[in-house]
């Protein structure tokens with residue numbers, strides 16, 4: 001479970017990217033291209049440009065910046081991420097991502113802020129902090145833990161149970177409201193790794209669950225799986241205006257990852273959704289698709305040496 005390596009880039013390149021980020025004429029999809037370029041760059045200039053990006057007006061964008069700060073595992077981000085987690089005026093999705101990023105950095109300093117929010121009034125923030133702490137504890141007890149069974153290139157917030165576990169057992173664990181979030185996530189990733197119709201159906205059943213956090217993660221992995229059998233579930237989520245924006249956001253991006261004529265038409269419709277997080281997700285997803293269709297296979301990361309191809313080129317947030 002490791003993040004992609006960071007690479008060296010000339011500071012003048014980072015300065016140009018940062019200037020683009022703060023230019024009011026830069027569109028949101030263009031800012032995403034800048035973010036995806038910055039996120040794998042080493043050094044102080046890139047780190048500071050990312051902190052600057054946290055001042056953006058779009059909550060969707062800020063949550064992805066927070067995610068990138070976690071993936072970089074740079075302890076200099078801890079103070080900023082802690083402030084975001086504490087800030088009850090910040091959008092819950094951004095606070096969630098700050099909590100998850102603290103868990104991804106996982107040093108001693110990250111534990112106190114996570115413990116402080118275990119019972120946060122915002123359920124998805126509380127659950128994120130519970131999950132992050134459970135992950136840190138698990139990794140401390142199992143330093144040998146790897147993500148070997150995962151066919152996906154992602155740093156998962158919990159290790160998957162063995163894919164040999166019966167689907168019914170995984171489904172029962174995933175849907176059990178009494179189980180720890182960590183156990184439910186472990187079942188979720190095992191179902192993803194298994195794949196196939198029954199696994200997709202078990203994952204789809206989660207959309208009747210209480211936890212927005214769990215539902216948004218399922219929508220995310222459906223995008224990773226790129227299985228057309230998930231389209232019906234994801235469409236139902238995107239169309240449900242009463243569902244949490246974080247869940248609808250992941251559904252929109254997953255539909256973008258599956259990308260057929262039906263899902264593209266849906267994204268066009270919901271690009272005007274009254275919830276900005278949902279509308280922006282659709283706009284960015286459509287931009288990525290346009291970019292891919294223009295012949296450029298990778299969205300922004302040109303891919304450093306040894307870097308895996310971007311299976312999912314849209315929002316880097318995975319939960």
Ligand SMILES: [Fe+2]
Nearest residue numbers: 315317318319
């Ligand atoms: Fe996200």
Ligand SMILES: [Fe+2]
Nearest residue numbers: 216317318319
């Ligand atoms: Fe998330």
